[in-house]
Amino acid sequence: MGKISAAITAVGAYVPEYVLTNQILETLVDTNDEWITSRTGIKERRILKDEGKGTSYLAIKAGQDLINKKGIDPKTIELVIVATATPDMKAASTASFTATEIGAVNAFSFDMDAACSSFLYGMSVAASYIESGRYKNVLLIGADKMSSIINYKDRATCIIFGDGAGAVLFEPNEEGLGLQDEYLRSDGTGREFLQATYGGSSFPITPEAIEKGGQYAFQEGKTVFKNAVFNMADATVKILERNNLTKEDVDWLAAHQANKRIIDATAQRIELEEEKVMINIHKYGNTTSATLPLLLSDYESQLKKGDNIIFAAFGGGFNWGAIYLKWAYNSVN
Numbered sequence: 001m002g003k004i005s006a007a008i009t010a011v012g013a014y015v016p017e018y019v020l021t022n023q024i025l026e027t028l029v030d031t032n033d034e035w036i037t038s039r040t041g042i043k044e045r046r047i048l049k050d051e052g053k054g055t056s057y058l059a060i061k062a063g064q065d066l067i068n069k070k071g072i073d074p075k076t077i078e079l080v081i082v083a084t085a086t087p088d089m090k091a092a093s094t095a096s097f098t099a100t101e102i103g104a105v106n107a108f109s110f111d112m113d114a115a116c117s118s119f120l121y122g123m124s125v126a127a128s129y130i131e132s133g134r135y136k137n138v139l140l141i142g143a144d145k146m147s148s149i150i151n152y153k154d155r156a157t158c159i160i161f162g163d164g165a166g167a168v169l170f171e172p173n174e175e176g177l178g179l180q181d182e183y184l185r186s187d188g189t190g191r192e193f194l195q196a197t198y199g200g201s202s203f204p205i206t207p208e209a210i211e212k213g214g215q216y217a218f219q220e221g222k223t224v225f226k227n228a229v230f231n232m233a234d235a236t237v238k239i240l241e242r243n244n245l246t247k248e249d250v251d252w253l254a255a256h257q258a259n260k261r262i263i264d265a266t267a268q269r270i271e272l273e274e275e276k277v278m279i280n281i282h283k284y285g286n287t288t289s290a291t292l293p294l295l296l297s298d299y300e301s302q303l304k305k306g307d308n309i310i311f312a313a314f315g316g317g318f319n320w321g322a323i324y325l326k327w328a329y330n331s332v333n
Contacts, residue, residue: 006127006138007178007328010169012066013297014058015046015284020162029155036159041260045162045285047147054088056097058165059143062293063102066139066167074103077169078135081126082111083118083142083289085316086149098141107139116256116315118142118289119166120184123311123323126170127179138170142289149196151216160258161217162285166293177306177328183239183321190227190318193220219316228262228314233269235322236312240270243324247271249308251327252299256313257281257291266312288315301331 021044022033036042048058059082067074080102082095095109114121119142126138143165152158170178196217205215232255240250247270255263260281267277278295287294292311296303303309307327314320 002174004131004133004172004174005176005178005180006130006170007173008168008296008325009171009328010066010070010072011293011296011300012062012064012069012167013165013294014061014065015164015294016048016058018047018049020045020047022159025159028152029158031155031159039261040160041281042159042285043282046164048145048163054148055084055086055143055145056088056094056101058145058163058290059084059094059098059141059167060101062141062143062165062167063098063139066169067102070169072137072169075106077104077107077137077139079126079129079138080104080107080109081122081138081140082109083113083122083140084111084144085113085115085118085288086144086146087111087113104139114186114315114319115317116258116286116288116291117313117317117319117321118315119292120256120311120313120321120323121319123179123325124182124184130170130172136172139167140170141165141167142291142293144288144290146217146286146288149215149217154216157217157219160286162287164284164287164290164294166290166297168293168296173328177326180324180326181239181243182323183235183242185231185235185321186317186319188317191316193223225259225262227318228258228320229265231318231320232256232262232312232314233266235320236266236270236310239310239322239324245308245324250276250310251307252276252278252303252309254278254292254295254309254311256315257284257295258286258314262314303327303331305330
């Protein structure tokens, strides 16, 4: 029996039907398509408009998509992790509800929040459960309804974020495929620059807080951009150096889709060709915890068994890092 590694064996995804284009945003705030595109690379984003539907709705849809594509019995799933910065509600786990609704009735479940790095950190956690030998089927879902915390009168944030979800299944592998290495970091001094202040225990929601928009996401753009560019690129370089990889060894870069300029800077730091960089920010904007699995869903048909994929992310907190993973299957699509 060989060493057990944790491999991704299936992918699922879901994005809402409603498309919020740059042209529509022009009617809401002082902006225009050229300004948004040149600074972010975003053309449109998906928004969950249905009243009463939250992040769990997105997560359930992505989980069901994976289950249907893989043809697995959801009762065989042993753990469901929902990576999200926008849970349905306080205390009650979004993952628990998601697991029940998709039929994973034998699974335990929990939420993970590391802002835009949530899915990246979730990959580490899911892989650890598999590598321990105790579990054989771990479903990791990245889902966020960012529109629930966005002020559509604030052009600094409303042009960036969208809603969506992606899911991956981790299973044991003895061929040396799957997660190979990780470099994960955090720095709590950065939390003042990117957060939704009110609604947590330090700053409970009050009528006064709502009146001044304290429940909405805020970011100090220049500081966040500078830190994201440096740390995502630095983490990517470190993961390559630690594993003696050159740019020729890298088949794909799957970077968090926050800003096209940040993605480009990360790719340029390792001198990676443009055709090896996964991009879908123009279609979805920044879906926070969902960006990485949505990339895998969009590019799944192009992935080949043994491909070297470098994942990189940066998020509020600050949290960031990179993961090196070998793809485990050829798509049948």
